[in-house]
Amino acid sequence: ETGVTQSPTHLIKTRGQQVTLRCSSQSGHNTVSWYQQALGQGPQFIFQYYREEENGRGNFPPRFSGLQFPNYSSELNVNALELDDSALYLCASSFYNEQFFGPGTRLTVL
Amino acid sequence: KNEVEQSPQNLTAQEGEFITINCSYSVGISALHWLQQHPGGGIVSLFMLSSGKKKHGRLIATINIQEKHSSLHITASHPRDSAVYICAVAPEYGNKLVFGAGTILRVKS
Numbered sequence: 719e720t721g722v723t724q725s726p727t728h729l730i731k732t733r734g735q736q737v738t739l740r741c742s743s744q745s746g747h748n749t750v751s752w753y754q755q756a757l758g759q760g761p762q763f764i765f766q767y768y769r770e771e772e773n774g775r776g777n778f779p780p781r782f783s784g785l786q787f788p789n790y791s792s793e794l795n796v797n798a799l800e801l802d803d804s805a806l807y808l809c810a811s812s813f814y815n816e817q818f819f820g821p822g823t824r825l826t827v828l
Numbered sequence: 829k830n831e832v833e834q835s836p837q838n839l840t841a842q843e844g845e846f847i848t849i850n851c852s853y854s855v856g857i858s859a860l861h862w863l864q865q866h867p868g869g870g871i872v873s874l875f876m877l878s879s880g881k882k883k884h885g886r887l888i889a890t891i892n893i894q895e896k897h898s899s900l901h902i903t904a905s906h907p908r909d910s911a912v913y914i915c916a917v918a919p920e921y922g923n924k925l926v927f928g929a930g931t932i933l934r935v936k937s
Contacts, residue, residue, distance in 0.1 A: 724870075751924065760832075760914060760927035761871075774924055808871060810925075817861060817916075817925065821870030 722811050724820035732828050736797045739823045743790040743811030747818065749773070750792045752784060755806040755822075764807075767792055799827045831855050834915050834928035841935050847902040849931045851915030854896065861925065862889050862900045863914040871914070874900070905935045 721744040731737050743750055749768045753761035763776035767786035781797040790811070796803055806822045832853045841847050851860070862874045875882050875889040877898065882889050886905075891898040902909055915928040 753925075753927075760929045761916075761925075763924035763926075766924060776924065806870075810871075816876055817873055819863070819871040819873060824868075 722809065722818050722820040724807075724809055724823050726823060727821065728824045728826075730826045730828060731799050733799055733801060735799050735827075736795065737799060737825060739794040739796075739807050739809075739825070741792045741794070741809035741811075741820055743792070743809075744813075744818065745790055747790060747811035747813050749812045750786055750790075751810045751812070751817075752792075752794045753808045753810065754778070754803075755808060756802075757805070761808055764794065796825075801827050803827050830928070831919075831926050832915055832917055832928040834913075834931050836931060837929065838932045839934070841905050841933070843906060843935055843937045845905050845935075847905050847909075847933065847935075849900045849913050849915075849933070851898045851900070851928055852896060853898075853915075853917045853926075855917065855926070856920040857893075857896075857917045858920050859918045860891055860898050861916045861918070862898070863916060865912045865914060865930070867911075874913075902933075907935045907937050910934050 723742045751766040752764040755761040765775040766773045770786045783795045786792040804827045808822045810817045810819045877891040886903045888901040912930040914930045916925040
């Protein structure tokens with residue numbers, strides 16, 4: 719148990735729709751990172767939030783956006799879903815350099 | 829060339845065998861992580877290393893900073909060890925983990 723939870727566990731959407739994925743971190747972990755893992759690939763960094771501000775972004779378009787809240791929860795929002803957005807989305811909270819991963823949300827875009 | 833390379837990509841072992849998975853990286857790092865992912869599952873952090881060696885149960889992780897290389901060893905492997913093992917590095921500069929593609933391990937009984 720890492721103390722990091724994600725919801726929902728599975729989600730099916732259609733092209734063009736919008737989706738919000740949620741992550742709840744451990745108390746005191748003020749950094750959260752989001753990753754996308756396509757089938758058979760390693761995770762790719764989407765962005766990181768530190769104390770509610772974006773603190774770095776990977777090579778993802780602006781339709782991927784996020785929020786971090788004072789209660790150590792965070793959201794990943796994806797607009798105008800595309801088929802290639804189908805993946806496992808992982809959040810990881812960190813305390814110093816130690817990363818704690820959530821179980822992931824599997825998103826399928828039809 | 830990827831910043832983090834793992835080998836082998838796939839590994840099949842018999843129960844009880846000693847297993848080694850290798851990770852090489854090309855950037856300066858502040859830490860290296862070994863992660864485990866079961867099919868369809870989320871990721872579990874096994875080790876975080878910045879130098880030397882760590883042991884937890886049947887798992888041992890080593891890192892050589894000068895050679896930019898790390899190994900994950902599993903002693904007395906068991907079918908429940910079957911999973912994808914991923915090496916990820918935290919670069920010295922930057923705030924994201926960079927992941928290897930993973931090693932798919934299957935341990936047969």
